[in-house]
Amino acid sequence: MQVTETLNEGLKREYKILVSADELEAKVTEKLEEARPNVTLKGFRKGKVPLAMLKKQFGKSVLGETMQETIDGAISAQFDETGDKPAMQPDVKMVNEDWKEGDDIEVTLSYEKLPEISEVSLEGVKLDKLVVKASDTDIHEALETLAAQVQDFEEKDGAAENGDQIVFDFVGKVDGDAFEGGSAEGFALVLGSANFIPGFEDQLIGISAGDEKSVEVTFPEDYQADHLAGKPAVFDCKVHAVKAPKSAAIDDAMAEKLGAETLDALKTQISERLEGEYSGAARMVLKRDFMDQLDERIAFDVPESLLDAEAKQIAHQLWHDENPDVEGHDHPEIEPTEEHISLATRRVKLGLYLAEIGTQKEIEVTDAEMQQAIMQEAQKYPGQERAYFEFVQKNAGARQQLSAPIFEDKVIDAILSDIEVTDKEIDKEALQKAVDALEA
Numbered sequence: 001m002q003v004t005e006t007l008n009e010g011l012k013r014e015y016k017i018l019v020s021a022d023e024l025e026a027k028v029t030e031k032l033e034e035a036r037p038n039v040t041l042k043g044f045r046k047g048k049v050p051l052a053m054l055k056k057q058f059g060k061s062v063l064g065e066t067m068q069e070t071i072d073g074a075i076s077a078q079f080d081e082t083g084d085k086p087a088m089q090p091d092v093k094m095v096n097e098d099w100k101e102g103d104d105i106e107v108t109l110s111y112e113k114l115p116e117i118s119e120v121s122l123e124g125v126k127l128d129k130l131v132v133k134a135s136d137t138d139i140h141e142a143l144e145t146l147a148a149q150v151q152d153f154e155e156k157d158g159a160a161e162n163g164d165q166i167v168f169d170f171v172g173k174v175d176g177d178a179f180e181g182g183s184a185e186g187f188a189l190v191l192g193s194a195n196f197i198p199g200f201e202d203q204l205i206g207i208s209a210g211d212e213k214s215v216e217v218t219f220p221e222d223y224q225a226d227h228l229a230g231k232p233a234v235f236d237c238k239v240h241a242v243k244a245p246k247s248a249a250i251d252d253a254m255a256e257k258l259g260a261e262t263l264d265a266l267k268t269q270i271s272e273r274l275e276g277e278y279s280g281a282a283r284m285v286l287k288r289d290f291m292d293q294l295d296e297r298i299a300f301d302v303p304e305s306l307l308d309a310e311a312k313q314i315a316h317q318l319w320h321d322e323n324p325d326v327e328g329h330d331h332p333e334i335e336p337t338e339e340h341i342s343l344a345t346r347r348v349k350l351g352l353y354l355a356e357i358g359t360q361k362e363i364e365v366t367d368a369e370m371q372q373a374i375m376q377e378a379q380k381y382p383g384q385e386r387a388y389f390e391f392v393q394k395n396a397g398a399r400q401q402l403s404a405p406i407f408e409d410k411v412i413d414a415i416l417s418d419i420e421v422t423d424k425e426i427d428k429e430a431l432q433k434a435v436d437a438l439e440a
Contacts, residue, residue, distance in 0.1 A: 001017065001018065001019050001020075001023060001070075001074055002016075002017070002018040003015055003016070003017050003018075003074070003078060004016045004018075006108070007110070010301055011087070011112045011113050011114075011115060011301055011303050011304075012110075012111075012112055013082075013084065013109075013110070013111055013112070013113055014108060014109065014110045014111075015078060015108070015109045016095070016106065016107075016108055016109075017071070017074045017075075017078070017105075017106070017107050017108075017109060018104060018105070018106050019070055019071070019074065019104065019105040019106075020104050021102050021103055021104050021105075023070075024063070024066060024067065024070065024105060027066045027069075027070060028055075028062050028063055028066050029051070029055075031062050031065075031066060032051060032054045032055060032058065032062060033051070035054075035058075036051070036054060039054065041053065041057070060101075063101065067105060070105070071092065071105070071107055074107075075090065075092065075109055078109065082113075084111070084113040084114075085113060085114045086111040086112065086113060086114070087111070087112045087113065087114050087303035087305050087306050088111070088112065088303070088305040088306065088309070090109055090110065090111035091108075091109075091110040091111065092107055092108070092109055092110075093107060093108050093110075094106070094107050095107060095108060112303040112304060112305050112306075113303075114303065114352065115300040115301050115302070115303070115352065116300065117300060117352060117353055117356040118300065120294070120297050120298050120353070121297065122294075122297070122415070122418070122419055125290070125293050125294075125419050125420070126419075126420050126421075126422070127286055127289055127290055127293075127416070127419060127420070127421045127422070128286070128289070128421075128422055128423075128424040129282060129286055129421050129422065129423050129424065130282040130285055130286070130424055130426055130430075130431055130434060131278075131282065131423050131424065131425045131426070132275070132278035132282065132425070132426060132427065132428050132431050133275065133425070134270070134271040134274040134275050134278070135427075135428075138274055138428065139267055139270050139271055139274070142270045142274065143250050143266070143267070143270065144247070144250070146254070146258060146266075147247040147248045147249070147250050147254060148247045150248045150254060150257050150258065151245045151246060151247050151248060152245075152246055152247075152248050153165040153243035153244065153245055153246065154243055154244060154246055155209075155241055155242070155243050155244075156242055156243060156244040158208065158242070159205075159206045159207060159208050159242070160191055160204060160205055160206065160207050160208070160239075160242045161191070161205065161244075162191050162192040162205055163190065163191065163192055163245055164190070164191055164242055164243060164244055164245065165188055165189065165190045165191075165242075165243040165244075165245070166188075166189055166191065166204060166207065166239050166241070166242050166243070167186060167187070167188050167239070167240045167241040167243070168186075168187060168189070168204075168237050168238055168239040168240060169183075169184065169185045169186065169187070169237070169238045169240070170182075170183065170184060170187065170215075170235045170236065170237045170238075171183045171235065171236045172233055172234070172235045173233065173234050173235075173236070174228065174231050174232070174233050175231075179227075179228065179233075181225075182233070182235070186240070189201070189204075190245075191204060191205055197217055197219060197220065197223070198217070198220065199217045199218075200215055200217050200235070203215045203216075203217075204237065204239075207237075207239050207242070208239065208242060209239055209240060209241050209242050210239065210240075211238075211239050212236070212237065212238045212239070213237050213239075214234050214235065214236050214237070215234070215235040215237055216232065216233075216234050217232070217233055217235070218230070218231070218232045218233070219231050219232075219233060250263065251263055254266075278428060278431060281431055281432075281434075281435050282431060282434075284435065284438060285431075285434045285435060285438065286421075287409075287412060288438055290412065290415075290416065290419075291350055294350065294353070295346055295349070295350060298349060298350070298353050300349070300352075302345055302348050302349055302352075303348075306348050306352075307341070307344050307345060307348055310344035310347055310348050311336035311340045311341045311343075311344035312334070312336055313344075314336065314340045314343055314344055314347075315334045315335070315336040315337070315340045316334050318340070319331070319334045351408075354408055354411045354412070355411075357411050357414070357415060358407060358410070358411040358414075361411070361414050363407065363410050363411055363414060364407075365403045365406045365407050365410070369406050370399070370402065370403060370406070373402045373403070373406060374388075374389065374392055374402060377392075377402060
């Protein structure tokens with residue numbers, strides 16, 4: 001086998017690999033000899049079939065298998081010898097496409113190799129970790145929001161408005177006959193909640209305690225009860241009370257409704273939640289600051305194939321963000337702009353550097369971390385969690401999308417452990433400005 005380098009330009013490499021017909025024939029013979037002891041053909045005892053007959057019977061299939069193994073082996077040996085790691089799937093082409101048995105095999109191997117990642121000095125890198133404490137005002141605002149969510153109702157004089165609660169009896173009839181499940185007494189309904197079929201609640205706006213009214217509606221065509229679907233109905237209603245909403249009192253009783261033992265315990269929970277949100281936002285600011293400083297310090301050639309793929313992905317994603325009504329890929333070809341290419345260069349460069357550091361530090365994403373990430377992502381698809389789990393199990397690309405940010409964060413944390421990071425306490429408004437600046 002002969003390997004000849006035909007291109008060595010930047011990160012691009014190309015080799016011509018020549019496997020002689022004699023070498024291929026020898027490999028085929030070796031394979032047949034290995035199999036011979038276990039082969040049985042009519043008229044011959046096991047293991048006594050002549051080699052010439054084996055070649056006639058199985059030669060073509062063994063030849064094809066041997067050609068593929070020989071080419072794969074030559075490529076693998078070439079990577080072992082050079083130490084190159086291809087940036088993308090190598091391009092392997094048969095030169096003599098009209099090859100026939102007895103000819104030499106000639107293939108070309110083309111690829112871009114990953115660059116050598118040189119050590120980067122992080123001396124002088126200083127970072128501020130923004131810290132925001134939950135203020136009494138923040139906690140009180142959160143309590144008021146919760147109080148509105150667990151609102152109570154108190155009786156009022158006058159007509160019912162949207163958002164009010166009415167307590168009433170009703171009897172539903174189709175073709176003059178009451179139907180099963182269409183009646184109730186003392187039922188509490190918040191007008192505007194859309195708990196009843198379309199048009200029902202709107203007709204009760206303006207009604208007062210003691211009033212009676214017949215509400216005429218039509219059941220939707222896709223109503224779950226087939227015997228009612230699409231049919232007109234009349235509901236005879238009698239209102240006993242009209243109640244206006246009021247926020248719950250901020251006290252221990254409200255806290256208990258929300259699963260806390262006391263109001264103080266609820267305040268503690270709110271404080272922890274708010275500071276967790278602030279911490280997450282501060283993490284994004286810290287990460288961007290670090291990546292900006294890192295980007296200025298690392299320098300190596302970026303594989304054009306990776307850059308092109310990343311730029312196209314960015315351009316495609318941003319186009320869909322600007323055209324949310326277009327689904328799928330039925331749209332004109334999207335050409336990356338200079339801005340897309342610049343962003344892609346940064347992403348690829350930082351990604352390759354962090355991947356190298358992660359390898360050096362033997363950082364891995366654990367099964368537990370992956371499982372947690374899958375569970376969190378599955379919550380975005382209520383009712384379809386099982387289907388999502390199955391999709392991720394079968395789709396390596398989906399698993400990679402989930403593991404990549406976890407891996408990146410673990411690598412960054414490992415690097416930050418050796419960098420001077422100073423806590424800087426600010427208020428939430430300053431934190432919001434810092435987060436807004438990330439999108440500028």
